[in-house]
């Protein structure tokens with residue numbers, strides 16, 4: 234039986250409830266009266282300086298996803314753009330993945346790190362290599378990392394992950410610093426989540442891959458990850474251990490997208506109902522080619538059009554949750570996704586173990602083929618030319634604004650008073666320390682325009698003062 238507050242996987246992600254949802258969505262997909270009601274419900278309500286959004290239940294959002302009328306799709310896209318603008322303004326947060334190790338004991342059939350792949354070179358960074366990679370990432374301008382590692386209790390025990398986090402935070406090369414380390418490692422125990430919390434991680438990220446239990450079993454034939462319940466309940470354990478910010482995601486292409494979409498929203502709504510804060514971020518990866526993985530062997534791949542609609546509907550259904558898109562997607566797809574709701578992107582990613590120190594992109598240990606191979610400077614300049622403010626902000630983490638404290642600021646739109654100036658100041662740091670001359674020129678012009686959009690006069694004047702200080706080589710200002 235479906236129970237939103239249960240901590241049992243089969244109850245908070247309930248198969249029958251998803252089937253009933255999809256049936257309801259099919260029955261109502263052309264019910265224009267209901268569809269317009271749902272869209273009205275999701276519309277932002279402006280009250281003075283504050284803006285509120287109700288979001289949508291997985292049932293309502295599933296009705297919108299089932300509809301295939303182009304006019305309704307346009308309304309969905311327009312609404313997603315409006316919500317994105319109201320809560321995120323023009324800033325786009327940038328991060329990079331750092332792969333620590335591709336040793337893995339699991340048999341995930343969509344990932345080249347699966348234990349049966351005997352041809353892929355296995356590699357694990359030493360702490361000295363982690364240090365070098367961190368310096369290389371800092372020298373590009375990154376401030377926010379997502380560390381990734383396969384599951385292997387012998388090669389990648391929790392102590393190794395903790396040592397890597399400690400090493401990353403300890404490095405300050407020139408003006409560089411990694412100010413937030415997000416962690417994407419396998420489902421683990423409450424005890425280990427507590428250790429991650431103590432190590433000062435940002436978001437704990439774990440993709441569900443697929444919410445369909447039957448499909449999950451077939452896709453995960455071996456290893457600890459084959460335990461659907463243990464994997465699905467991981468975020469509950471993380472939150473019980475005190476980790477406030479968790480990041481969800483499914484790998485689109487593994488199972489039917491409408492099932493996954495309902496499951497994903499069900500999951501975040503379960504976390505919100507049970508722990509007071511839903512997912513901090515949702516990632517939207519699609520299956521890609523890699524070493525021994527052929528994406529065409531997966532029969533549930535989704536077109537770009539469906540992909541955009543899913544992103545827009547996530548933005549509408551959970552307005553306060555960041556949406557992340559990686560370099561799995563091309564520049565063109567990322568451009569459209571940014572418009573419709575994506576708020577964070579990776580830049581200049583290397584999806585091999587290490588590789589940031591090397592001149593050219595190493596391919597031998599890549600987890601997936603990278604579609605967007607531009608440098609960070611190119612991505613930053615591209616974003617600015619599209620009218621966005623690339624942001625290296627990590628202020629909420631540094632100020633302890635996480636979980637429900639973050640959500641309460643977010644839910645009134647007040648977070649914008651922090652995001653906008655923080656984006657400007659961290660962009661200025663980037664321009665001073667790492668940008669090419671042409672990117673710096675574009676950026677300084679953008680900052681001149683954007684600073685006038687800060688509504689609060691006191692914050693505007695403080696931001697201007699801080700920009701001068703940044704020019705004089707002071708760093709790390711935040712609101």
Ligand code: SF4
Pocket residue numbers: 337338339340341344345346347348382383384419458
């Ligand atoms: S997806 Fe993760 S757990 Fe599965 S094989 Fe790849 S690295 Fe291992």
Ligand code: SF4
Pocket residue numbers: 326624626627628629630648651652653655
């Ligand atoms: S102020 Fe907080 S929410 Fe806004 S960009 Fe910075 S870290 Fe993110």
